[in-house]
Amino acid sequence: MKVGLLAVAFILIFIIAWPVQGNTESPVKHVxxxxxxxxxxxxxxxxxxxxxxxxxxxxxxxxxxxxxxxxxxxxxxxxxxxxxxxxxxxxxxxxxxxxxxxxxxxxxxxxxxxxxxxGGAPLWKDMKDQVLSTVMGMKQAIDTRDQADFQGRLNDFLDLYAVIYPSLIIDGPNDQVQMINQAVTGLENSRSTAVNDKVRMKQLNLIEIDMSRVFGQNTPSGNNNMIPLIAIISSFLILSLCYVSWKKYTERRFAFK
Structure with a gap:
């Protein structure tokens, strides 16, 4: 009975491990x-x-x-x-x-x-200081009521935002990225409109807070690429243990006979 159970377990593990075994080169090739x-x-x-x-x-x-x-x-x-x-x-x-x-x-x-x-820290996060400094510059331009300076710094910010936006879509939390994009779109669409300084400052504060959060988010490690390889090794270890146990059991059984 025990031999039968071990044999069934051996076959099941082999079936589970076989598709993974066929892709042993895929993690390395993918990298x-x-x-x-x-x-x-x-x-x-x-x-x-x-x-x-x-x-x-x-x-x-x-x-x-x-x-x-x-x-x-x-x-x-x-x-x-x-x-x-x-x-x-x-x-x-x-x-x-x-x-x-x-x-x-x-x-x-x-x-x-x-x-x-x-894997690790993405390059787009190295642009944190550049992006946030343009937001700070816009806030200073509002304080000094320098409309030309504000428009110039807004252009700089929009250029930088366009550079990192594809990376945000890939790497950033969807809800936060959507909130940032809505705020940036609202800021851009109202650039030629007479907006109260307090309202404009509120827009910039929200963008600054959300951008800081996104830049501070931890990025998932690239170690996920090793999961298939770990699964393969684990499967072979289990197979080896089952085989050794089955062999010892059969040897003891024949010895008693």
Whole structure:
């Protein structure tokens, strides 16, 4: 009876472990592909900043090919975000736009791919001081009633926000990101409207608080990629223990006979 139970357990564990065993190389391969995407976006940014648009477009084509192969691994909102960013950059590289606009879009792609594929602290969080300093600058402009300064600092803030927004979609808490985006949209839409200084200051305070929270959020570790490998090792350990127990049991049984 015990031998039968052990045999059944052995077979069940083997069946459970078998599909995972077939993908033993997938975690390592996945990490390698992610690194290739990250390296490509880094080089795209470098060539864009150097005004070598042909080289940047060539690298972007290589990125598109690798991305299409890896895209099904990610959720639809995430891959759509990366697709939109890459498409926007291609449009700008093919158009007569300012080098600053191309830099910002290339940086945005670099940051959102890092947010999607990287482990540990994402690069977009390094822009915390830049983003929050523009908010502080707008508040100071309101205090001094300098409308021209306020509009200029608002432009700077919107440019920076556009750079990190794709990363926020991928990496940030959905509810907080939606609240921030609504507040930023409201601020932008009312920029040409006569708004009471207290109301404007309230808008900026809310944006500052929410942005600080998002920048301070802990990012899930990239160790989740190791879960399949851990499952494989655990399955083989269980199989080994079951086999040893079954072998000892059969040896004792034959010894008694």
């Amino acid at each position: 390698t592909q992610n690194q290739e995407l990250t390296d490509l976006t880094d080089r795209i940014l470098q060539y864009t900043d150097a005004n070598q648009t042909d080289a940047a477009k060539s690298l972007l084509s290589s990125f598109d090919k690798k991305w299409k192969a890896l895209m099904p691994v990610y959720s639809e909102p995430d891959w759509r975000t990366v697709e939109a960013d890459a498409l926007q950059l291609r449009f700008q590289l093919d158009s007569d736009v300012s080098s600053q606009a191309m830099h910002e879009n290339a940086l945005s792609l670099r940051l959102c791919v890092d947010a999607l594929t990287g």
